[in-house]
Amino acid sequence: MFIGLFETLKRAGVPVSLRELLDLHAAVERGVVFADMEAFYQVARTVMVKDERYFDRFDQAFAAWVTGIEDMDAAIEALIPEDWLRREFEKQLSDEEKAQIKSLGGLEQLIDTFKKRLQEQQKRHAGGNKWVGTGGTSPFGAYGYNPEGIRIGQEGSRHRRAVKVWDERRFRDYDDNLELGTRNIKMALRRLRKFARQGAAEEFDVGSTIRETAKNAGLLNIQMRPERHNAVKILLFLDVGGSMDDHIRICEELFSAARSEFKHLEHYYFHNCLYEGVWRNNARRGSERIPTMEVLHTYGADYQVVIVGDAAMSPYEITHSGGSVEHFNDEPGGVWLKRLAEAFPHLAWLNPMPPRSWEYTYSTQLIKEIIADRMYPMTMEGLETAMRQLAK
Amino acid sequence: MAFESTSSYIATDALKQAVNAAVLLERPLLIKGEPGTGKTLLAEELAESLGTRLITWHIKSSTKAAQGLYEYDAVSRLRDSQLGVEGVENVANYIKPGKLWEAFTASERVVLLIDEIDKADIEFPNDLLQELDRMEFHVYETGETIRAEQRPIIVITSNNEKELPDAFLRRCFFHYIEFPDRETMQAIIDVHFPDIAPRLVSEALEVFFELRSSPGLKKKPSTSELVDWLILLMSDELAQEALYHRDPVKALPPMAGALVKNEQDTQLLERLAFMLRRQKGTGR
Numbered sequence: 208m209f210i211g212l213f214e215t216l217k218r219a220g221v222p223v224s225l226r227e228l229l230d231l232h233a234a235v236e237r238g239v240v241f242a243d244m245e246a247f248y249q250v251a252r253t254v255m256v257k258d259e260r261y262f263d264r265f266d267q268a269f270a271a272w273v274t275g276i277e278d279m280d281a282a283i284e285a286l287i288p289e290d291w292l293r294r295e296f297e298k299q300l301s302d303e304e305k306a307q308i309k310s311l312g313g314l315e316q317l318i319d320t321f322k323k324r325l326q327e328q329q330k331r332h333a334g335g336n337k338w339v340g341t342g343g344t345s346p347f348g349a350y351g352y353n354p355e356g357i358r359i360g361q362e363g364s365r366h367r368r369a370v371k372v373w374d375e376r377r378f379r380d381y382d383d384n385l386e387l388g389t390r391n392i393k394m395a396l397r398r399l400r401k402f403a404r405q406g407a408a409e410e411f412d413v414g415s416t417i418r419e420t421a422k423n424a425g426l427l428n429i430q431m432r433p434e435r436h437n438a439v440k441i442l443l444f445l446d447v448g449g450s451m452d453d454h455i456r457i458c459e460e461l462f463s464a465a466r467s468e469f470k471h472l473e474h475y476y477f478h479n480c481l482y483e484g485v486w487r488n489n490a491r492r493g494s495e496r497i498p499t500m501e502v503l504h505t506y507g508a509d510y511q512v513v514i515v516g517d518a519a520m521s522p523y524e525i526t527h528s529g530g531s532v533e534h535f536n537d538e539p540g541g542v543w544l545k546r547l548a549e550a551f552p553h554l555a556w557l558n559p560m561p562p563r564s565w566e567y568t569y570s571t572q573l574i575k576e577i578i579a580d581r582m583y584p585m586t587m588e589g590l591e592t593a594m595r596q597l598a599k
Numbered sequence: 600m601a602f603e604s605t606s607s608y609i610a611t612d613a614l615k616q617a618v619n620a621a622v623l624l625e626r627p628l629l630i631k632g633e634p635g636t637g638k639t640l641l642a643e644e645l646a647e648s649l650g651t652r653l654i655t656w657h658i659k660s661s662t663k664a665a666q667g668l669y670e671y672d673a674v675s676r677l678r679d680s681q682l683g684v685e686g687v688e689n690v691a692n693y694i695k696p697g698k699l700w701e702a703f704t705a706s707e708r709v710v711l712l713i714d715e716i717d718k719a720d721i722e723f724p725n726d727l728l729q730e731l732d733r734m735e736f737h738v739y740e741t742g743e744t745i746r747a748e749q750r751p752i753i754v755i756t757s758n759n760e761k762e763l764p765d766a767f768l769r770r771c772f773f774h775y776i777e778f779p780d781r782e783t784m785q786a787i788i789d790v791h792f793p794d795i796a797p798r799l800v801s802e803a804l805e806v807f808f809e810l811r812s813s814p815g816l817k818k819k820p821s822t823s824e825l826v827d828w829l830i831l832l833m834s835d836e837l838a839q840e841a842l843y844h845r846d847p848v849k850a851l852p853p854m855a856g857a858l859v860k861n862e863q864d865t866q867l868l869e870r871l872a873f874m875l876r877r878q879k880g881t882g883r
């Protein structure tokens with residue numbers, strides 16, 4: 208009876224299963240509602256939607272179902288944030304087009320021009336040197352970023368090399384995956400927990416109480432043992448800015464999940480590649496840089512290092528001194544990565560990019576080599592493997 | 600036995616529908632909403648309107664799912680066995696029933712409130728799946744199975760501190776209590792204070808909704824805060840006067856402590872008032 212509604216909801220991205228459909232039928236059969244559209248709407252929402260963040264989608268799908276509109280795409284379109292569309296649109300730029308980009312002066316002007324160009328582009332759908340620019344190509348060829356052009360207001364950085372085609376379905380996946388993400392990540396991070404016993408005696412120890420009591424000729428001798436403590440120490444390095452902007456939300460979720468799971472958790476931010484300085488406050492232009500050497504010396508080898516980053520950057524950042532996009536580095540990033548890998552035997556790199564794109568990114572290959580192949584995708588499976596590897 | 604607004608609780612149509620569906624189909628009802636919008640109160644009112652008992656299980660961060668079923672006090676038994684206390688040979692004497700047990704074995708159909716389920720460990724809801732689904736569980740120590748003779752009406756509240764697992768959500772019905780609009784708020788006040796002066800209510804509501812709309816508040820005052828505030832106002836004529844002749848450049852309404860509960864918010868409001876005062880000063 209309500210299969211139409213069920214399918215419409217599915218298409219609108221409301222997570223519904225057969226169980227909800229059967230529940231709705233049961234509700235109607237039991238006479239919870241009868242011949243009252245508004246009441247039916249309320250009941251259907253109560254039964255089918257289990258989270259308020261899907262209410263909006265449910266409303267649209269319900270409206271579509273009621274009015275008999277088959278075309279749901281228009282409704283779904285409305286769910287996609289505008290700036291996503293923009294960013295995705297830009298990814299259609301080819302490398303050639305990127306190379307042709309010319310510098311435009313001033314931030315304000317840049318944004319204005321960007322918007323204007325965008326409108327034009329939607330009509331003509333052609334690239335060319337008029338396209339809103341990154342302030343020219345950097346000395347590192349087509350891979351480079353120009354600091355002037357990277358950040359346009361809140362737009363974030365726009366040059367992701369791996370994705371060239373705007374795949375409409377990506378939005379929907381992104382939309383849904385995020386919500387499922389927190390839990391999955393948290394579950395996987397739990398695997399990291401090794402229970403070591405230390406601290407004050409607090410817990411009743413059944414096993415040794417029985418043993419001790421038996422030794423005591425049956426007179427009860429209660430034994431306590433230290434409460435379980437999470438002894439895992441984590442050092443977290445997060446890539447912020449640049450090509451990671453898209454993934455920053457996933458990273459922050461991972462981060463917040465990690466916070467509540469570990470007793471010893473230290474976090475540091477870096478940009479693109481690890482260099483001589485890291486920082487703890489994400490206002491990353493801030494002055495409080497901490498020398499990486501200090502970090503390496505502060506924490507013992509028993510700390511387990513988790514790096515979150517997409518490893519997509521100019522290869523020069525890893526191989527050459529002075530290759531960093533925002534300062535002159537005396538030593539190449541690769542040297543620092545090697546030092547990190549040597550200082551901390553337990554290390555894993557989580558990469559939010561899909562693994563199939565890794566082999567096309569030269570820098571990813573380089574980093575994988577440096578960290579002895581310990582790079583894992585940020586999926587449930589990838590996390591599990593990473594945690595298993597870390598716990599070894 | 601449909602659930603209706605009571606003499607002390609105003610339920611919107613959507614809430615009534617949700618409750619009735621959950622009661623009829625015997626499913627747990629998950630309630631979310633801003634703090635102070637009456638999530639916990641709903642269970643109490645539901646029990647009262649159905650003329651039945653309410654069993655409340657408050658969840659803390661240390662609460663384990665098994666504690667809701669039963670607890671086996673092995674230490675007491677061990678001690679008693681040494682002292683030779685009577686009844687020690689019967690393990691059932693040392694099993695303490697939990698809230699679910701109590702609800703399942705009640706002779707009438709009770710309302711079971713599982714309050715703030717999001718406070719518990721992330722695995723907590725998963726550990727209750729079977730129990731909530733089948734409304735039965737097994738006691739390993741005595742080998743008996745506790746089965747609900749009358750499926751209790753289960754109300755679960757959550758403040759969204761943690762994600763609830765999908766498998767758990769699928770077994771529940773869900774309702775989100777929206778913040779009441781002015782009309783509903785008026786009805787709520789009427790229910791709580793039948794003989795309050797209309798002027799006080801309208802002035803208070805104005806201040807209240809204005810306060811709620813100030814940007815950047817960490818914790819917006821909600822229904823329960825408004826009710827507390829009104830009680831204070833009613834008992835203090837001076838404060839009422841201050842409310843009627845309120846000065847727009849004064850930072851906080853009288854008795855603001857009942858509405859604004861943290862220091863940052865107080866400071867924020869004071870800053871806003873200061874800016875307003877400066878604007879006036881330059882305008883003159």
